Amino acid sequence: xxxxxxxVAVGIDIxxxxxxxxxxxxxxxxxxxxILKTAAYPEPQSLVEDLAGRIQRLVEGNSLLGVGIGAxxxxxxxxxxxxAPNLEWKGVVPLADWMTEATGVPCLLTNDAxxxxxxxxxxxxxxxxxxFLFITxxxxxxxxxxxxxxxxxxxxxxxxxxxxxxxxxxGRLCGCGRRGCLEQYASATGLxxxxxxxxPEASSNTTSREVFDRAAAGEQAALETFEHTAQVLGLAxxxxxxxxxxEAIFLFGGLAAAGDILLKPVREHFEANLLNIYRGKTTIRPxxxxxxxxxxxxxxxxxxxxx
Amino acid sequence: xxxxxxxVAVGIDIxxxxxxxxxxxxxxxxxxxxILKTAAYPEPQSLVEDLAGRIQRLVEGNSLLGVGIGAxxxxxxxxxxxxAPNLEWKGVVPLADWMTEATGVPCLLTNDAxxxxxxxxxxxxxxxxxxFLFITxxxxxxxxxxxxxxxxxxxxxxxxxxxxxxxxxxGRLCGCGRRGCLEQYASATGLxxxxxxxxPEASSNTTSREVFDRAAAGEQAALETFEHTAQVLGLAxxxxxxxxxxEAIFLFGGLAAAGDILLKPVREHFEANLLNIYRGKTTIRPxxxxxxxxxxxxxxxxxxxxx
Numbered sequence: 001x002x003x004x005x006x007x008v009a010v011g012i013d014i015x016x017x018x019x020x021x022x023x024x025x026x027x028x029x030x031x032x033x034x035i036l037k038t039a040a041y042p043e044p045q046s047l048v049e050d051l052a053g054r055i056q057r058l059v060e061g062n063s064l065l066g067v068g069i070g071a072x073x074x075x076x077x078x079x080x081x082x083x084a085p086n087l088e089w090k091g092v093v094p095l096a097d098w099m100t101e102a103t104g105v106p107c108l109l110t111n112d113a114x115x116x117x118x119x120x121x122x123x124x125x126x127x128x129x130x131x132f133l134f135i136t137x138x139x140x141x142x143x144x145x146x147x148x149x150x151x152x153x154x155x156x157x158x159x160x161x162x163x164x165x166x167x168x169x170x171g172r173l174c175g176c177g178r179r180g181c182l183e184q185y186a187s188a189t190g191l192x193x194x195x196x197x198x199x200p201e202a203s204s205n206t207t208s209r210e211v212f213d214r215a216a217a218g219e220q221a222a223l224e225t226f227e228h229t230a231q232v233l234g235l236a237x238x239x240x241x242x243x244x245x246x247e248a249i250f251l252f253g254g255l256a257a258a259g260d261i262l263l264k265p266v267r268e269h270f271e272a273n274l275l276n277i278y279r280g281k282t283t284i285r286p287x288x289x290x291x292x293x294x295x296x297x298x299x300x301x302x303x304x305x306x307x
Numbered sequence: 308x309x310x311x312x313x314x315v316a317v318g319i320d321i322x323x324x325x326x327x328x329x330x331x332x333x334x335x336x337x338x339x340x341x342i343l344k345t346a347a348y349p350e351p352q353s354l355v356e357d358l359a360g361r362i363q364r365l366v367e368g369n370s371l372l373g374v375g376i377g378a379x380x381x382x383x384x385x386x387x388x389x390x391a392p393n394l395e396w397k398g399v400v401p402l403a404d405w406m407t408e409a410t411g412v413p414c415l416l417t418n419d420a421x422x423x424x425x426x427x428x429x430x431x432x433x434x435x436x437x438x439f440l441f442i443t444x445x446x447x448x449x450x451x452x453x454x455x456x457x458x459x460x461x462x463x464x465x466x467x468x469x470x471x472x473x474x475x476x477x478g479r480l481c482g483c484g485r486r487g488c489l490e491q492y493a494s495a496t497g498l499x500x501x502x503x504x505x506x507p508e509a510s511s512n513t514t515s516r517e518v519f520d521r522a523a524a525g526e527q528a529a530l531e532t533f534e535h536t537a538q539v540l541g542l543a544x545x546x547x548x549x550x551x552x553x554e555a556i557f558l559f560g561g562l563a564a565a566g567d568i569l570l571k572p573v574r575e576h577f578e579a580n581l582l583n584i585y586r587g588k589t590t591i592r593p594x595x596x597x598x599x600x601x602x603x604x605x606x607x608x609x610x611x612x613x614x
Binding site: 130 | 452454465469471476547552554582585
């Protein structure tokens with residue numbers, strides 16, 4: 001008698017600190033998982049070798065459909081991580097090809113925010129939606145754009161970098177070397193920069209969580225910080241509707257967890273800046289993904305989307 | 308013996324002044340055409356009745372696959388013209404349904420810039436391209452966005468209004484009632500507004516053609532006008548790459564006909580404002596459509612695209 005075997009996908013999220021690996025079934029249940037330290041793999045080849053064995057044990061008797069990887073600066077078409085500033089691995093790393101060879105199953109790779117957008121579509125609150133925008137508000141601002149049920153990769157595989165839309169020419173210096181990028185205003189980093197402008201006495205160790213606590217306690221500078229952040233983000237999101245007119249815009253990540261203290265003014269500035277034909281037709285809502293599982297869900301969605 | 312019959316589509320472009328109708332074959336040849344005055348049809352129903360007969364005569368012995376319509380404020384999903392400010396027809400006009408009923412063939416409708424983008428894909432220089440952006444620089448700024456070989460209609464059928472991206476909060480008043488829309492800077496209208504700011508002595512009757520002639524003759528204010536227009540447009544186009552990373556951006560319409568006097572500085576500002584991963588991968592080029600036929604080609608493409 002043959003043991004019952006479940007179809008599963010492996011989702012791998014590669015971050016600057018941790019590598020999360022999870023076994024995900026068709027309903028999004030994470031059947032098994034493990035966490036590795038990125039620093040333990042100074043060469044990507046050593047990760048591939050190690051992972052191949054670990055995945056085999058993780059899968060056990062189940063039927064592995066494929067491996068999805070979300071990574072910073074991931075390029076979907078080439079399946080490679082390209083010049084990721086937050087990783088030790090330099091240059092272009094063709095991780096998807098290596099993993100396919102090492103595991104014997106199809107392996108797909110995209111950037112982490114794109115993967116999370118797919119996760120929202122398959123396992124989160126974008127189920128059944130054809131057109132939506134997914135925004136992660138963490139240290140930076142990442143995004144994934146879904147049009148007519150498909151993630152937008154663009155001509156060269158790197159579409160959907162809304163954090164690097166220039167909203168303030170000659171504004172704040174961005175890590176990308178240019179000035180005035182959206183993520184320098186609408187992210188945990190941007191929030192802190194705004195707070196220090198409004199409250200020059202603030203300690204340089206202040207965290208975005210503390211700014212939230214102070215806003216919740218009614219501190220004027222903290223409240224104005226959220227208002228200013230919402231003003232920039234609300235306008236940028238209103239402008240994004242003129243591109244692909246999404247049904248919903250999902251906000252995910254640390255800053256999105258601030259809830260109404262951010263969401264309420266964002267929605268106000270969003271609606272106030274919409275072209276008349278767009279008004280009342282796009283909702284801004286928190287992500288339906290569980291923060292701790294989102295990266296694994298997203299990466300595994302690369303496989304489940306095509307299964 | 309049966310006469311030889313060619314498959315044809317009818318393309319109809321509805322403008323504020325003229326209604327252009329053309330019979331288009333699979334290669335884009337316009338076999339037959341006519342022009343009607345929009346003012347002759349104060350009620351859209353009278354146009355439908357009149358067109359049904361005219362189309363029948365236009366088609367002659369050929370095989371009519373369908374009728375495509377490009378119109379201001381056209382909504383693809385509903386096949387309707389909705390609250391078009393430049394037409395006498397008020398409210399929502401379900402023109403596609405009426406035309407389908409009157410002609411007995413499938414009739415599809417979208418906005419004029421979307422139709423022209425399809426025309427570029429089927430009969431112009433975007434043949435074989437999967438991802439591109441089409442921009443019309445006329446009185447206003449219209450746009451059509453193609454992602455993975457499909458025109459982007461969005462959740463509600465009104466995607467791709469880049470002329471109404473706000474580039475200058477509290478900037479110039481736009482016809483849409485808001486301030487700082489791209490088309491108030493990058494269009495024939497915007498060019499003239501800029502020119503009058505830079506040259507307050509200029510007659511209020513100055514045309515964009517005259518500004519071009521003066522720039523070509525070396526007039527400082529006119530040259531600065533093109534530089535300023537290119538600066539705003541170049542940045543806006545660079546930002547648009549962060550959404551869908553197109554292979555090419557096509558510029559069409561009166562202002563695009565200015566050639567290098569506009570294109571050269573637009574390309575410079577575009578490249579200077581691109582995120583590093585996007586540099587050198589998207590070209591800005593003039594449309595390959597013939598101005599006089601573009602609207603008919605575009606409208607007919609709605610049918611040929613699905614044929």
